Amino acid sequence: MWRQGLAVCFFVFSFAGLAGAGEALSYGRDIQPILSEKCVACHACYDAPCQLNLGSGEGVLRGASKLPVYDGTRTEAQATTRLYLDAHGEAAWRAKGFASVLDARSGQAALMARMLELGRSNPPTPNAKLPADLDISIRRDNQCPLPDEFAAYQQNFAHAGMPFAVAGLSDGEYATLQQWLKQGAPVDEQALQPSPAEQKQIAEWENLLNAPGAREALVGRWLFEHLFLAHLYFEGGEPGHFFQLVRSRTPSGQPIDAIATRRPNEDPGTQVYYRLWPIQGVIVHKTHITYALSAKKLARVNELFYGTHWTADAVPGYGAQRRENPFETFAAIPPQARYQFMLDNAEYFVRTFIRGPVCRGQIATDVIRDNFWALFQAPERDLYLTDAAYRAKATPLLAMPGQFDEIGDLLGLWRSYRNKRNAYEDLRQQAYADAPAPSWSSIWAGNDNALLSIFRQYDSASVRKGLIGEIPQTLWLLDFPLFERTYYQLVVNFDVFGTVSHQAQTRLYFDLIRNGAELNFLRLLPAESRQAYLDDWYQSSGQLKMWLTYVEADLHTPTALKLEGSDPKRAFAEVLLQRYADLNARPDPINRCRGAHCYRNGLDxxxxxxxxxxxxxxxxxxxxxxxxxxxxxxxxxxxxxxxxxxxxxxxxxxxxxxxxxxxxxxxxxxxxxxxxxxxxxxxxxxxxxxxxxxxxxxxxxxxxxxxxxxxxxxxxxxxxxxxIRRSHPEFWRYFHDLSAHIRETEPVEAGVLDMNRYQNL
Incomplete structure (x- = not known):
């Protein structure tokens, strides 16, 4: 709620002295640092309470909205409200229903000032549990009062001032914010500018992405759809400088005029130029999905996409059919190039749909186990790449749902796409039954992206290179059709502002994707062992789902892997750990101790x-x-x-x-x-x-x-x-230190952590 509203924050930032009452404060120098360290931990991304994003001056000026982004009952798609894209300037945001939190009205102080006063008048008891009736859950009912509704809000929610349910602002921080608000809350934010070295590399990448010719345009479009979510950075670039790939109406050398379509693969309505746009505002960890650009990476892209002879007569148009089946849309690009590009950067791509572009992803995460490992099929053993006749039969069956929002058509749409997917799985089984039996050479081992670990925490998840934790209950084996469909279904085609029908179709199809990845892995194990594992993964009601929805698993075709013992899955995992030890980025002696020394090397x-x-x-x-x-x-x-x-x-x-x-x-x-x-x-x-x-x-x-x-x-x-409870007097010092640890150990990955889910233990 606004009771979780102006939210909370991050790390104690003390001012040695406060500017005099008549001295003008600077937003960039004096205000944003306080908001960054005490407010952005809750107020960022789409899950910011009341859509109040305090990570930038643009977000502060935009203000708050009563309309939530997350709505599992929405029958009509909601207008998108993305900062820097969907509106520019206060007047435009007011027209979209956002209310100012900075304006004083009718003799009353600004809403932000009153929220801060309410929080200061009712602080939590130091280091004590919060009251049991104070709802701090992620699914709380946000109130989002307008200025003329604040008196009633204050009476009903006396303990819901800001920062909400956490150790509050220091005296200096509180005085500085209140003084700034009394001065009219001026915002003088300076936009991030690329360095000369970054400008040179930006020009090189934009030249590649906007090269003339039909095949060049097709490659540029495919790369954009696969990198639009990335926080791009340049090797040798300025620390903290990140860029996003956008479609612009203007070419390189001119100011960017970003095209704001609902999805990145919708018709832009005009000629497109792919541009690298500096990311403004505070970097938050939950949306910080990084991707490095370099001269070596540029050469690799040229090698993959232009190193072999192929042609494109024309660039396909846009529309639902193009969105639902990127395998048809980009059929002219050699599939080997597309798959290898994704494999080279597999952690990035899995992170886009596991960590997610929307900050609250239960629509996807409730279809996965809480921990599992992911492997990838070697390109030379992927029939979609190596067998053109098989690819021609498979491609029409790889269409994905979610393009049509009508709730009345949900069941019919779902059945249609499920049947196509199951027909594809039957086709795949038949084709692979006639192919050489799977062996260790079936698993891609090109670099340390080959072995990934995924951990789910209810409505969020994370992925890391390497095999972390104990041997999990399930493993995934992703081939190109599975990898690309997962990315398009959960990232490119997913609309967080979409209807319940769209979200249901997305969730149901991802269930089929998970099932396909599990069946691919199962195929590596001895035929006689597969039924027992399948029964373990789909217990109780899962058996009904196996009968109603999924295709029958291949329980007969032999494998070439020799796995000893009564538990072939464990035997597979143990051989995997030994065979690919040099690729495993995360040796794990704590969770998989193999002797008396259950700790890492090099410790005191x-x-x-x-x-x-x-x-x-x-x-x-x-x-x-x-x-x-x-x-x-x-x-x-x-x-x-x-x-x-x-x-x-x-x-x-x-x-x-x-x-x-x-x-x-x-x-x-x-x-x-x-x-x-x-x-x-x-x-x-x-x-x-x-x-x-x-x-x-x-x-x-x-x-x-x-x-x-x-x-x-x-x-x-x-x-x-x-x-360290939320009410601990030094909460922010400890909480901030977690981000400091990331900055020290993985500086490129550093960002403000989220505390919306910090519990009242």
Whole structure:
């Protein structure tokens, strides 16, 4: 709500002295730093309460809206409200229904000032649990009062001032913001400008993307549709400078005039120029999906797309048919080039649809397991690439739903696309039954993007290179048709402002994609073992879904992999870890200890002891480690070391399900006694749910307390001793330090973390 409104924030930013009452404040110098460090952690992306985005002057001036972006009951598509794209300037945003939070009206202070006053008059009790009746959940009912509605809001929600339900602003910060508001809240934001070195590289990439000719235009269009979501940066560029690829009405050398279509593959209505546009505002981790550009990458693109002879007579048009089947739209481009480009950068592409472009992705995440590994089929073993006759038969069957929003047609549309997908799966099974049996050479091993780990935390997820955690229940094997369909279904064609019909079609088809990836992996295992694994993945109601919706699995065609023992899946994973050890970016001795030393190499004695203790937590289901039932999906552990140093670990709760095959009733399929923990160095989430701060000497005691906490009372004592609650006086220092850790260890990936999901433990 606005009660979660002007939101909260990030890190204590103190001003040694405040400008005199008559001295004008600078928005860029004095105001945005406070908003960045105390407000952006909630107010960014589409899930910003009341659409109030405080990461830029443009967002502050736009203000707030009562209309939510996330609406699972919407029967008509909503107008898009994307910053910098869908309107420019205050008047344009007012015409779209946004109300100012800066304007004083009828003798009343600005809405922002009144929210800050309300928060200051009712601060949370230091380091105490928040009141149980104060709703801080991500699905709370946002009130978003207009200025003339504030009096009623204040009476009804006395504890819902800003920052909401968290340690508040410092005295200096509060005084600075109030003084700025009294001065009329001027905004003097300066746009980010590329450096001369970046300008040179921008020109080189824009020349490539806008080269004349039909095949060049087709490649430019394909690359745009695959990179439009990226935060692009240049090797050797300025730290913190990122760019996005946009379609502009103006060519290189002129100011960008961005074309704002609902989706990136809709008709632009005019001649298009692909341009690299500096990203403005604060970088937030949840939308920061990075992609490096360099001279080497430019040469690689030229090699892949222009290194072989092929022609394009004309560039296809736009429309629903072109959106639903990119395999037809881009058929002229060699599929080997398209697939290899995606493989070279597989972590980026999986991140676009796993971490997501919309900041709240349960429409996709409730169809996946809480942890799994992803592998990719080698291009030379992918029949869609190597067999033109098979490709011609398969391509018409690869169309995807979601292009038509009418709720009355939902069932018919779904059946049509499901039947096409199942016909494709039958065709694929027949073709691969006649191909050489799968072997280790069937798995792509071109670079360290080949092995990926995915972790889901309810309505968000993360992906990292390498094989992290214990051997998971399921693995995915993605070939080109699966990889490309997943990307188009969940990224290019997905409309967060779309109808319930569009969102349902997206979710239902992604269920088929997951099933296809699992069946591809199953094909690697001995034929006689497959039914048992399939029954384990689709327990209970999942059996009904197998009968109603999916194609029959291939339980007969042999594999060339020799996997010993009674558990071939485990045997496969263990050989995978050995065979591809040089590619595995994330060796994991904590979760997969193979001896007495369950810690990383190169650590000092105290940290070795800490990791040795932490290694006792993975591998134990909640039935035997009861504290898992008390932990949220993503907890962070900050271990304090000597000399002011620290190490950060993620404690990820992996929830078990009998199956993940249905769009509703997920809680009915939970198997809480089978939940497990993954413990890993680093921040493996954009949305911390809680933070523990533990001196390194106390880590063994912390682990013992986790092992012994069998009820709520024991867990509360643990939180009292080591937890950092929202009301902790130094909450922002600790919370900010998580981003500082990312900045120190992976500087390109750094961004403000989100605290909308930080829980009241």
């Amino acid at each position: 004695e105290q940290l070795r002891s800490a990791e040795q203790a932490l290694s006792r937590l993975p591998g134990r289901p909640a039935a035997g480690l009861k504290v898992i039932e008390q932990l949220p999906e993503a907890s962070l552990l900050r271990i304090e070391l000597a000399g002011g140093r620290r190490e950060v670990y993620s404690l990820l709760r992996n929830r078990a399900h009998s199956n993940v095959a249905f769009i509703v009733g997920e809680s009915l399929r939970y198997q809480p006694g089978l939940d497990t923990l993954t413990v890993y160095p680093g921040v493996l989430t954009s949305y911390p749910n809680f933070l523990f701060n533990v001196p390194v000497a106390e880590v063994p005691a912390f682990v013992s307390a986790l092992e012994q906490a069998r009820d709520q009372r024991a867990f509360d004592r643990l939180v009292e001793r080591w937890g």
